[in-house]
Amino acid sequence: MRDKRKKFIQLAEARVSRAMNDLRLIGNLSNRSAYTYADDDVRKIFRALQKELDSAKSKFGGESGSRETEFRLGD
Incomplete structure (x- = not known):
């Protein structure tokens, strides 16, 4: 049971961090001087x-x- 918890934490931290970074990159698309x-x-x-x-x-x-x-x- 403890191994499943450790695996969940490991994967959740990596995936949420990656998603948060990707959301920041999407926010960068708001730069009207670079994009239309x-x-x-x-x-x-x-x-x-x-x-x-x-x-x-x-x-x-x-x-x-x-x-x-x-x-x-x-x-």
């Missing part, structure tokens, strides 16, 4: 992220959520 984007693009990005976050969160509550495997802004 529309407000609709921003809404799509955060809607997709929120959907995945809600899905992951529901798994801890015993609910199953839908999962999309790919995110695309383009048509």
